[in-house]
Amino acid sequence: KAGVTQTPRYLIKTRGQQVTLSCSPISGHRSVSWYQQTPGQGLQFLFEYFSETQRNKGNFPGRFSGRQFSNSRSEMNVSTLELGDSALYLCASSLPDWTAGPSGYTFGSGTRLTVV
Amino acid sequence: DQQVKQNSPSLSVQEGRISILNCDYTNSMFDYFLWYKKYPAEGPTFLISISSIKDKNEDGRFTVFLNKSAKHLSLHIVPSQPGDSAVYFCAARTSNTGKLIFGQGTTLQVKP
Numbered sequence: 013k014a015g016v017t018q019t020p021r022y023l024i025k026t027r028g029q030q031v032t033l034s035c036s037p038i039s040g041h042r043s044v045s046w047y048q049q050t051p052g053q054g055l056q057f058l059f060e061y062f063s064e065t066q067r068n069k070g071n072f073p074g075r076f077s078g079r080q081f082s083n084s085r086s087e088m089n090v091s092t093l094e095l096g097d098s099a100l101y102l103c104a105s106s107l108p109d110w111t112a113g114p115s116g117y118t119f120g121s122g123t124r125l126t127v128v
Numbered sequence: 129d130q131q132v133k134q135n136s137p138s139l140s141v142q143e144g145r146i147s148i149l150n151c152d153y154t155n156s157m158f159d160y161f162l163w164y165k166k167y168p169a170e171g172p173t174f175l176i177s178i179s180s181i182k183d184k185n186e187d188g189r190f191t192v193f194l195n196k197s198a199k200h201l202s203l204h205i206v207p208s209q210p211g212d213s214a215v216y217f218c219a220a221r222t223s224n225t226g227k228l229i230f231g232q233g234t235t236l237q238v239k240p
Contacts, residue, residue: 016171045226054233055172055217060226068227102171106226117162117228119171 014038016105016120024126030091033123037084037105041118043067044086046078049100049122058101061086093127100124131155132220134231142239147205149234151218154199158220162228163192163203166215175216176203208238 017036025031037044045068046058057070061080078088084105090097102122110116133152141147151161159180164172178185178192178201185192191204205212215235219228 018171043226045228047228047230055219055230057227057229062226068225070227100169104171104226104228110221110223110225117174117226119164119173121171122169124169 016103016118018101018103018120018123020123021121022124022126024128025093027093027095027127029093030089031093031125032087032089033101033103033125035086035088035103035105035120037086037103038118041105041107042084043106043110044080044084045104045106045117046086046088047102047104048072049102050098055102058088090125095127098125098127130232132218132229132231134216134218134234136234137232138235138237140237140239141208143210144207147203147208147212147236147238149203149205149216149218149236151201151203151231152199153201153220155220155222155229156196156199157222158229159223160221161192161194161201162219162221163190164217164219165212166217166233172217205236208236210238210240212236212238 019034043062045060060068064080075091080086100122104119162177163175166172176190194201215233217233218231
């Protein structure tokens with residue numbers, strides 16, 4: 013069973029540019045959540061998508077946005093990049109019933125974004 | 129407002145001994161708590177979870193205890209092995225949502 017796939021693994025962008033990250037969930041998972049991990053702030057929730065609709069949103073500026081497609085794949089976009097956006101971006105997919113056991117909330121390996 | 133807290137940034141134990149990682153929370157609406165293990169530049173790997181209606185869940189060497197009155201949970205690893213060395217995160221969620229709230233993590237070092 014394939015896991016959660018995030019692409020690309022590494023990315024270097026210049027301040028002011030925009031970036032799009034991709035997440036393909038486990039087959040059958042319909043919820044995709046995005047998280048930002050930084051040394052100072054830990055793992056912070058960005059947003060959650062379910063059935064192509066945003067269900068929850070964390071406390072991030074509007075420069076951070078996302079979407080979900082009909083096949084449950086999700087993308088997140090960061091516009092006007094700032095140095096502080098450098099982080100590991102993780103996505104997690106969940107079963108439709110949000111089971112909190114081993115099959116639920118499975119994380120991908122993340123995309124390491126560096127803004128220079 | 130940090131709803132989930134791991135107050136110990138690091139913990140060092142000897143191989144074969146017990147590791148106890150602690151987590152405190154403030155929101156009584158959390159219905160599930162999860163523990164994840166994480167290596168640098170990788171995604172968190174699920175370890176064990178516990179429902180808010182239980183006080184203990186065990187899976188092999190890993191046991192999670194939940195004290196709802198104290199809003200405290202702990203992860204016990206017995207016996208600890210060098211391969212357990214990693215960062216451990218506790219996380220909490222409210223029902224039927226993909227949103228997890230994470231603690232800051234505890235770095236566990238198990239010495240051979």
